[in-house]
Amino acid sequence: MRSWFKKLGGNRLGFGSLLKVSMVSLAAALALFIGYQPASGQGPSVKAPVNTYKAPRTKDGKPNLNGIWQAMNTANWDLEAHAAGQSMDPKDGAMFAIPPGLSVVVGGSIPYLPAALEKKKQNFANRLKLDPENKCYMGGIPRAHYMGHPFQIIQGGKDMMFVYQYAGAVRTINMGKPIEAPADSWMGQSNGHWEGETLVIDVTSQVEDSWFDRAGDFHSDKLHVVERYTPRSADTLWYEARIEDPKTFSQPWTIRMPLYRHVEENAQILEFKCVEFAEELLYGHLRKPAGAPSVPAQTKGGPGAAKGKGK
Amino acid sequence: MRTKFALIIAAVGLAASAIPAVAHHAFAAEFDASRPLKLTGTVTKWELVNPHSWIHLDVKNADGSVTAWMIEGGSPNSLLRLGFTKNSLPEGSQITVDGYQAKDGANRAVGKALTFTKDGKSLFMGGSAPGADGGGQEK
Amino acid sequence: MNKQVLHSFLNLGVALAVAAAPAFAQSKYKAPRTPDGVPDIEGVYSNSSNVPLERANNLGAKEFYTPAELTAQAKAAAVPREKAATQVGTVADIHYDVSQFGLGKTVTDAMVNTRTSLIVGPTGKVPPMIAAATKRQQAARALTAGHEMDGPENRGIAERCFYWGGEGPPMMPQGYNSNLQIAQGPGYVAIQQEMIHDVRIIPTDNRAHLDPSIRQWFGNSVGHWEGETLVVDTTNFNDQPALGRGASRDLHVVERFTRTGPETVLYQFTVSDPQTWETSWSGEYPMGKIKGQVYEYACQEGNYGMANILSGARADEKKAAQK
Numbered sequence: 048m049r050s051w052f053k054k055l056g057g058n059r060l061g062f063g064s065l066l067k068v069s070m071v072s073l074a075a076a077l078a079l080f081i082g083y084q085p086a087s088g089q090g091p092s093v094k095a096p097v098n099t100y101k102a103p104r105t106k107d108g109k110p111n112l113n114g115i116w117q118a119m120n121t122a123n124w125d126l127e128a129h130a131a132g133q134s135m136d137p138k139d140g141a142m143f144a145i146p147p148g149l150s151v152v153v154g155g156s157i158p159y160l161p162a163a164l165e166k167k168k169q170n171f172a173n174r175l176k177l178d179p180e181n182k183c184y185m186g187g188i189p190r191a192h193y194m195g196h197p198f199q200i201i202q203g204g205k206d207m208m209f210v211y212q213y214a215g216a217v218r219t220i221n222m223g224k225p226i227e228a229p230a231d232s233w234m235g236q237s238n239g240h241w242e243g244e245t246l247v248i249d250v251t252s253q254v255e256d257s258w259f260d261r262a263g264d265f266h267s268d269k270l271h272v273v274e275r276y277t278p279r280s281a282d283t284l285w286y287e288a289r290i291e292d293p294k295t296f297s298q299p300w301t302i303r304m305p306l307y308r309h310v311e312e313n314a315q316i317l318e319f320k321c322v323e324f325a326e327e328l329l330y331g332h333l334r335k336p337a338g339a340p341s342v343p344a345q346t347k348g349g350p351g352a353a354k355g356k357g358k
Numbered sequence: 359m360r361t362k363f364a365l366i367i368a369a370v371g372l373a374a375s376a377i378p379a380v381a382h383h384a385f386a387a388e389f390d391a392s393r394p395l396k397l398t399g400t401v402t403k404w405e406l407v408n409p410h411s412w413i414h415l416d417v418k419n420a421d422g423s424v425t426a427w428m429i430e431g432g433s434p435n436s437l438l439r440l441g442f443t444k445n446s447l448p449e450g451s452q453i454t455v456d457g458y459q460a461k462d463g464a465n466r467a468v469g470k471a472l473t474f475t476k477d478g479k480s481l482f483m484g485g486s487a488p489g490a491d492g493g494g495q496e497k
Numbered sequence: 498m499n500k501q502v503l504h505s506f507l508n509l510g511v512a513l514a515v516a517a518a519p520a521f522a523q524s525k526y527k528a529p530r531t532p533d534g535v536p537d538i539e540g541v542y543s544n545s546s547n548v549p550l551e552r553a554n555n556l557g558a559k560e561f562y563t564p565a566e567l568t569a570q571a572k573a574a575a576v577p578r579e580k581a582a583t584q585v586g587t588v589a590d591i592h593y594d595v596s597q598f599g600l601g602k603t604v605t606d607a608m609v610n611t612r613t614s615l616i617v618g619p620t621g622k623v624p625p626m627i628a629a630a631t632k633r634q635q636a637a638r639a640l641t642a643g644h645e646m647d648g649p650e651n652r653g654i655a656e657r658c659f660y661w662g663g664e665g666p667p668m669m670p671q672g673y674n675s676n677l678q679i680a681q682g683p684g685y686v687a688i689q690q691e692m693i694h695d696v697r698i699i700p701t702d703n704r705a706h707l708d709p710s711i712r713q714w715f716g717n718s719v720g721h722w723e724g725e726t727l728v729v730d731t732t733n734f735n736d737q738p739a740l741g742r743g744a745s746r747d748l749h750v751v752e753r754f755t756r757t758g759p760e761t762v763l764y765q766f767t768v769s770d771p772q773t774w775e776t777s778w779s780g781e782y783p784m785g786k787i788k789g790q791v792y793e794y795a796c797q798e799g800n801y802g803m804a805n806i807l808s809g810a811r812a813d814e815k816k817a818a819q820k
Contacts, residue, residue, distance in 0.1 A: 432598030
């Protein structure tokens with residue numbers, strides 16, 4: 048009967064070996080936590096909050112961040128200060144014109160390395176085609192928080208779950224022993240801990256393909272983000288993300304913005320599965336030309352039937 | 359010990375009809391049965407992405423020029439759960455791919471068999487697990 | 498607790514006693530509480546299963562395997578099978594090695610389940626579709642028949658990375674990566690399924706469903722606690738619920754999550770849709786906690802396949818035109 052208890056697969060690497068590796072690099076990550084001092088009062092934009100607010104507690108005594116939150120700014124158009132602008136296609140009129148906004152970057156501007164600044168400019172020029180948001184790709188961190196959609200924090204006694212309306216993105220905040228991700232992902236690996244009133248999340252292992260905004264602001268595979276969520280009133284949080292990427296920026300920089308609670312009755316995250324809205328952009332050029340005969344489906348019972356389950 | 363006991367395999371319904379759907383799309387729509395190929399080259403990138411992982415491979419041609427190929431593989435999540443990481447197939451690895459080329463003639467292929475060139479061993483150990491589904495069927 | 502559930506517990510009790518496994522069968526298990534005082538169902542689970550949704554015809558009304566039958570099957574499955582040889586140059590030969598990527602089902606964890614089908618009851622089958630539903634399904638298929646390769650809209654839902662199929666509700670075991678994570682906050686339960694990172698956030702105040710004008714791929718779920726059990730009610734589906742099988746926008750799903758032990762949850766569901774079936778139908782299966790985390794399955798972000806398929810079809814068309 049022993050066979051009942053064995054995975055039939057057998058012969059597999061255990062998670063134990065993975066954990067040993069991760070502990071080493073975790074020491075480095077923790078050192079960063081300790082050495083990290085929040086930037087304060089640098090430059091004209093987004094003054095550092097003097098925060099004396101003490102948030103209501105969860106039943107287990109932590110600041111209670113549960114809720115549906117959303118940024119109220121134009122950071123997704125451009126993290127840096129920007130005047131109003133023409134819509135990307137002038138035929139779209141005023142409805143899709145770019146709203147003006149102040150910089151959310153502490154100190155005002157992003158400290159690009161020269162070559163990276165050139166790439167940012169190229170990104171901007173080709174943003175309709177290149178911006179991952181336009182392709183319905185998950186936003187990544189920090190962008191997922193200011194894309195014009197709400198997100199919900201589910202905070203129980205253990206790990207937390209952040210659920211984003213845009214593209215149905217989600218991430219789990221590991222509140223236990225920090226974990227090193229085995230591979231990169233769009234929402235990265237999040238390891239969190241509390242520092243007094245503040246939830247601090249260390250985010251690593253994000254793919255290099257996400258952007259920070261529609262202005263082409265980008266990063267490399269060396270991105271390391273440290274987020275800080277600090278309650279500032281019953282219905283607002285300070286959100287701060289320190290961005291470090293030596294391949295792209297000459298020094299770490301920080302964005303800071305308030306997040307607002309959805310207080311309306313029955314507020315909820317709805318579905319925004321945007322793939323279908325991006326298909327024309329991504330595949331329109333691969334459609335069958337008008338008048339050409341259709342080729343038959345390749346496999347019987349395959350995923351051809353649009354209304355069936357395409358497995 | 360508790361977690362060891364928590365999950366125990368139930369090999370119920372392993373009849374041929376119960377072979378699970380394990381691919382995201384019909385391979386034959388993407389790759390050409392009349393273009394089988396064998397490539398040997400150097401790994402330049404391993405994209406551990408879904409729904410399929412892709413291995414980028416530089417293949418040296420007879421005239422000394424180099425062609426970049428992309429090789430389609432399975433969803434990487436199971437490999438991650440088995441203990442593989444993004445460092446498990448480092449850049450510079452010499453591998454041999456047995457597969458089929460894309461229908462549109464691009465330098466993309468599905469990797470039917472992936473082996474290390476030097477010893478012919480499988481890239482991933484998933485295949486060595488006794489009892490693993492060996493059928494390799496997508497339906 | 499209805500009779501059928503009790504029945505399954507008893508049968509599992511027999512099977513697991515034989516297997517000397519922990520007390521999965523304790524129907525009176527009282528789950529630890531969350532800080533907010535409700536049963537704690539948090540965790541990372543596998544809902545992988547080899548039990549088919551519908552019972553094989555030859556099993557008739559046999560709802561459960563005996564422990565001896567299960568043991569024999571496990572033994573048979575443990576013997577490495579010969580690789581099914583496929584001919585080079587044939588369509589069947591075009592595939593990556595499923596087992597090499599650890600995707601074969603026998604390398605994933607699954608809970609012992611003595612059921613012969615996930616569907617409970619004497620028939621073990623989805624009830625027959627009503628005539629109008631069959632007609633509706635045929636009409637939908639006819640829309641794209643012969644034009645499957647024309648553009649992305651005519652491809653399958655999973656291939657387009659909308660959903661994988663098993664996300665439900667009701668949630669069904671997926672072909673692979675059949676894992677999910679449950680998180681709980683005050684007044685909410687969130688279920689994140691690994692496949693296509695699909696999440697449902699379920700408020701547990703039993704509030705009213707969304708306005709009927711809002712239709713969603715996974716519907717709109719609201720829940721409440723009944724003692725040890727989370728009960729989730731889902732409506733507001735769009736015209737293509739992930740359940741498939743011809744289900745319509747009038748699909749109504751009730752799910753029940755009950756901790757049955759330190760590492761296990763019993764998942765039960767009842768499906769009704771008067772536009773599709775004359776009667777409702779129900780199923781159940783156990784889920785078990787697994788180690789590690791749910792890994793991101795970013796589908797759209799890496800979907801090179803769609804472009805390759807469409808460009809392949811265009812290449813085929815060109816070839817056909819040259820003939």
